[in-house]
Amino acid sequence: MKLWIRIVIQSLVLGAFCGAPSFAQSEDGRRVYHGVAPSALDDAELTFAENGYALPARSFPCVSCHGEFGSGRPERGTVPPDLSRAALTKPYEMEAERGRIRGPYDLTSFKRAVRLGIDSSGNKLDETMPRYDLSDEVLTELWDYLSVVRTSADPGISETDLKILFVTGEKIGTEKIERLLAARVSQINSGGGIHGRVLDFVVTQSLEDDELAQDAFLILSLVPVSEAQRSQRPVIQIKSNHLNGPANVFSLVSGAQEQAAALRLFAAREFMAELHLGDNCEDTPESFVLFVMEAPCANAFSSEATLFFTQTAFDSLEPGLRHEIQSKTYLALGADAGRLSMQGKAAFSRFASVHKIPMDEDVFDLANAYTLATLSIDILMRSGRKLSTSEFVAQLEQVSSYIGGVTPPLSFGPNRRVGNTGSLVIALGPSANEIASSSEWIALPTQ
Ligand code: HEC
Structure with missing residues (x-):
C-alpha cells in the first residue's frame, strides 16, 4: 500500500484528522477573500489612492473584483489579474494590463502589493486596486488561500483533498464508523481518489459546539442535523426532519x-x-x-x-x-425491509465480508453509513473535477431510482429533498x- 494512503487511513482510524492541514490554514484566508463574516476584513480599512479616504474594507472583499475563482471579473474595460498562486508565481516575466511588466510574486511582494499597491517588480498598481491595512498574519492566510482559490470557493476542498464530515450520533459512536469509512475510502483513494483528490472522512459524534462543519465540503449524518448546526454546508442524512424545501439538506427516507x-x-x-x-x-x-x-x-x-x-x-x-x-x-x-434495493444489499454484504465489518447489533447504523458514503462518492464522481457545492447539489437533484445503497430506490429533484417518501x-x-x-x-x- 502506498505510504500516503496508509497515513490517511491511519489518521482516520486513530480519529485524528491530519490528512490535509491546508483546509484549516486556508479557511481564514477564504473568509477574507470572499468577505464571509466574521473575518479580518471586519476591522480593516482601505483606500483607493495613496491619500484617499479610508473606507471599511468589508465593503470590498477581493472576490468582488478578482472573482469567485481568482481569475478576475471584467469590469468597465479592465480585467483584474488572475490571483491564483499559480499565476502570481509563474517563474518568468508577465505582461499585465496596460503593458505593466512584472516578475513572479513571493509572500513579501504579495503583502506589498495588497498594502501599498506596488507590484512584484516595483510598478505602481492602478488605483482601482485598493490598498488594505491588513496584518502580516492575515496576508499570509490570504496567500495560502490563493493556492486553492481556482478550485473552489467552498470549504473542505483543495487541489489535492476533499473533506467530508460524518456525524454518528451518540448510539453507535465513532470507532466502528471510522473503520467502515476507512475501508470504503481506501478503495477510492487507491484508485486515484475523486478526480485526483484524496477523500478524507472526519468522524464526530455530534455537531454541538463544533466548528468542524464550517470546514467540510459536505456533512453526512446518521442523526438529523439542524439548520443552525450545518453552517450552510450541504447535508445528506438518514431521516428527514423538515418538510421538502429548497435548503441543501437531503434525507434518504421519510421522517x-x-x-x-x-x-x-x-x-x-x-x-x-x-x-x-x-x-x-x-x-x-x-x-x-x-x-x-x-x-x-x-x-x-x-x-x-x-x-x-x-x-x-x-x-x-x-x-x-x-x-x-x-x-x-x-x-x-420510514422504510420497509422488503423494499430495500437487492443490488445495494448484496454490495453491502460483500463489502462487509471483505472488510470484516461485524454484523452485530449496530448493523443498521453500519448499513446506513455505508449507504451515505456510497451515494455521496457516486455523486462526487459525477460532479467532475470542477467541483463546487452548487454542482454537487445539481448532480444530487438528478438522482433517479438510485439502488446503490441499503435503502429503497432513492430519487431527488429541485423540489424533492427526501429520497424515498x-x-x-x-x-x-x-x-x-x-x-x-x-x-x-x-x-x-x-x-
Ligand atoms: C475594486 C476592485 C478590486 C478589489 C476589491 C481588489 N482588487 Fe486586487 N486588483 C484590482 C485591479 C484592477 C488590479 C490590476 C491593477 C493594475 O494592473 O495596475 C489588481 C491587482 C492586484 C494584484 C497584483 C496582481 C499582479 O498581477 O500584479 C494583487 C496581488 C491583488 N490585486 C490582490 C488583491 C487582494 C488580495 C484583494 C483583497 C484583499 C484585492 N486585490 C481586492 C482590483 C481589485
Missing part, C-alpha cells in the same frame, strides 16, 4: 412529517376519516387521533379512539406503556406490542 402524511392518506382511504392531531397529555375525545412527534400520556390509552403514531412518537413511548394501549393502533415506519403503515396487535397481520406500503405523491 415524521412524511410518515404523518402517509397515515393521513391511509386513514382517508381506509376509514374515510380525517385525523386529528393529538396533544400528548389531553384526553382524546376525537375518534381518529394522530401523534406526530411525542407519544400520549397513559390516560389517552383507555379511550375508544383509533390511534396513529409516527415512528418518532412511538419510539418516545415507554415500552411498559405499550401494553396499556387498548385502542386500535397504527404505526408508520413512502411509509410502511402497520396495524399493531391489541396490546400494541406485536405487529398484527396487516401492513401496507403507502407511497406519497411526489412533485
